[in-house]
Amino acid sequence: MPCWARSRSRAAGVSRDEPAPPPQADRPPAHRGARRRRAGAVPVRAHRRKRRDGRAAVHPPPHRRRRHHRAGGLRGRPRAARAHPALRGDPEGRGDAVRGCGCRDPRASQAGLDAGAPRPRAARPAARRGGGTDERRRAAGARGDQRIPRRRAGLPRRRDGALRQRRARRPGPCAAPGGVRAGAVSLPPEFALIARHFRPLAGEGALDLADDAAVLDIPAGRRLVIAADAMVEGVHYLPDNPPDSVGKKLLRVNLSDLAAMGAAPLGYLMTTTFARGIADDWIAGFVRGLAEDQRAFGLGVLGGDTAATPGPTCLSLTILGTVAPGAVLTRAGAQVGDEIWVSGTIGDGALGLRVLQGSLPGDTGGHLARRYRLPEPRLALGQAIAGLAHAGMDVSDGLVQDLGHLCRAGGCGAEIEAALVPLSLPARALVGADPALLPVVLTGGDDYELLFAAAAGDAAAVLARAAAAGVPVTRIGRFVPGKPEVAVRGLDGTPLALSRGGWSHF
Ligand SMILES: Nc1ncnc2c1ncn2[C@@H]1O[C@H](COP(=O)(O)OP(=O)(O)O)[C@@H](O)[C@H]1O
Ligand SMILES: Cc1ncc(C[n+]2csc(CCOP(=O)(O)OP(=O)(O)O)c2C)c(N)n1
Ligand SMILES: [Mg+2]
Incomplete structure (x- = not known):
């Protein structure tokens, strides 16, 4: 089953073939909200359709039938529904919410998702499957839940029998602003991208790139020096420059500003705005370059931001360094005769x-x-x-x-x-x-x-x-x-x- 489907069913507490979730107290709040729903009720609008012969069709819910991601790049990607691995304390940051579907679809890896081996799925005893009783249906209706249907229709067809595209679903009354359904914890792929590519670069004070900001101590008796320089594809580097060299250059031009101030490196923040559809390999190479130069120059990433753009890739780095008081080199001070x-x-x-x-x-x-x-x-x-x-x-x-x-x-x-x-x-x-x-x-x-x-x-x-x-x-x-x-x-x-x-x- 694709990762998005797996995640969605878990968030809804519809664990059909897995052990019961941990006690509520161990779960982050967003997860708890999802857990309150009874088995069988999920914040997903049910697709109720009659078979062409008029009887109800029985199908597995849609997410259990999907095999592949729908689109490549950073678009059309699955909505994962489990809490951010950072929230769950997943040390590798590779929780199911950000794990790949295992389908080895290159488009999945392009989206920063790990196309790992599919996991075997054990059947769940019938007694623990989600119920479909009238009572449960009524209770779910009273709560405003949407339910995974037992009955599923076939593909939508025109009168002449030709397949037709299903109309896009409009956000229902439970849709929160921004399209995130109430009760669902959706994580877009940039979290997978951050966990997979940037987290290994995290330096001391970065809180594993899992919090709102970094916290660090400035060495005693030193002053903080801060500078920022951006690099834009086609402006500062050529589109066919090797990605590791782009990562290194981004770090080095900023280190050069520290050098110009007489400072030593402490750490850096980085904002990556990648051209939409950028290859995952490119990001991996870019990070490899950063990793090598982090080691060479003795610093680590403290945080940053990730976005995608229809324009060219834009990389911005803010560097922090320290200098001894009285040893700051500035642009002011040249004298006639120097x-x-x-x-x-x-x-x-x-x-x-x-x-x-x-x-x-x-x-x-x-x-x-x-x-x-x-x-x-x-x-x-x-x-x-x-x-x-x-x-x-x-x-x-x-x-x-x-x-x-x-x-x-x-x-x-x-x-x-x-x-x-x-x-x-x-x-x-x-x-x-x-x-x-x-x-x-x-x-x-x-x-x-x-x-x-x-x-x-x-x-x-x-x-x-x-x-x-x-x-x-x-x-x-x-x-x-x-x-x-x-x-x-x-x-x-x-x-x-x-x-x-x-x-x-x-
Ligand atoms: N968008 C901006 N916002 C605030 N300060 C800026 C901005 N752009 C440049 N500066 C500041 O203007 C000064 C000159 O910038 P710049 O010529 O880019 O310096 P450098 O060559 O050292 O990178 C620096 O102090 C820099 O921090
Ligand atoms: C593809 C490409 N075209 C042109 C240049 C030349 N170039 C672009 S920006 C720049 C100056 C340095 O960049 P800037 O953003 O001004 O950095 P800062 O002075 O702020 O450090 C130069 C020489 C380049 N490096 N790469
Ligand atoms: Mg500058």
Whole structure:
């Protein structure tokens, strides 16, 4: 029997072939409400039909005859009727309400339902089957219950004998707002999705992703740091990017914001709005990437939200971190005369995107594409330079545009030399072959490197701390008096005119 049918009959207390439910006191309130109904009475409208010969037809109730889910994706899915496994204290979160039907229908797994092996069903003694006496019928009617009929009609037919579609049932008087029938505990498939995919990612304080919010302690003597960044399919990542890389990138771009503040990771919240009909495999891959990076960076998910959309997938992550008081790195504080430093190499992500889009050749070894898909959050460096750097941020929109933020926050201008901007070997080769790619490097974004200001006299200390953190850093210019503008000197030493400084969403 499909899972939805099994669940529905249980919620109604119509356990035909299973042991009696646990005592009422052990059950969550929603379950208790369902339990109050007598055997045979369920909050489902009975389908009373006469056979074509006019006599009542005897059929099993509809839910016992269904074998397969009706539709794929996240739509048309079964209504499960048992309490949320979290409410029942199911440690694996795989209670029957969220268990698959066992029919191995790929559409079931697409909906996040576990298509596990069907369970053998034992016959229930006749004495314990739901009654059908007049007295019970009357009592059920008085309570307003709808009853599973003993008699069932055949399929609806037109006069000429052709099958016709049964008209959609209108919500009856017992329907609650939102379509959930009073007395029934329905769980839509996102709960199965959460239990199966996200619960294993739960970190300390997440309360197993089974409560309304997470509760966590901030380590003594630390300050909380919070940032959020979203990624939209087709805007921040390509639809054919491997899903594990999308999960990792989502976490890493947020970790990069913590790095920019000199903070260490604590945990994160995540809101996933999946394109309707997204493959379960995609979500599994996305979660696999998150799981790997959670281990690598030492944090876990604390909660979030799940929705589906007719539009593209939108993933939003809110990251929490901590920092020692006095060691917060902010965008404000750059001073005239400070040197401008950048970590790693610049332009790889932007060039990698163009390689993946097929508009650029030459990424032997896939370095640029990898850098686009998997930025490296510079957490150790951020913490190492905090207290020494005057100001800092991470480069996501483009080096020139983001440097402008440091200028505005510091009340000064900046001058950088393109020739000093550190490039990877593949990027150097591409720009060498086509100097028109230099603006892509300087303004393309997707770098997730740290950009910071430090006093000229502190250069040796910066280099030492960066070396200790294992991250290369390079001086590319200095802050100058004047308007908060960024002047770029091109490879030939002359001013480079750029049509834009970086990425804009609008
Ligand atoms: N929708 C929003 N609601 C509230 N704050 C926002 C919103 N979008 C951006 N911000 C804030 O504006 C600032 C700049 O955002 P952004 O350019 O996205 O920073 P970053 O590059 O570090 O992600 C940040 O402090 C961010 O928290
Ligand atoms: C498919 C695709 N097209 C274009 C880009 C380029 N791009 C999109 S958003 C963005 C800037 C970073 O995203 P944003 O939402 O501004 O992040 P934040 O600055 O808030 O960290 C860049 C460079 C991309 N990463 N992927
Ligand atoms: Mg942002």
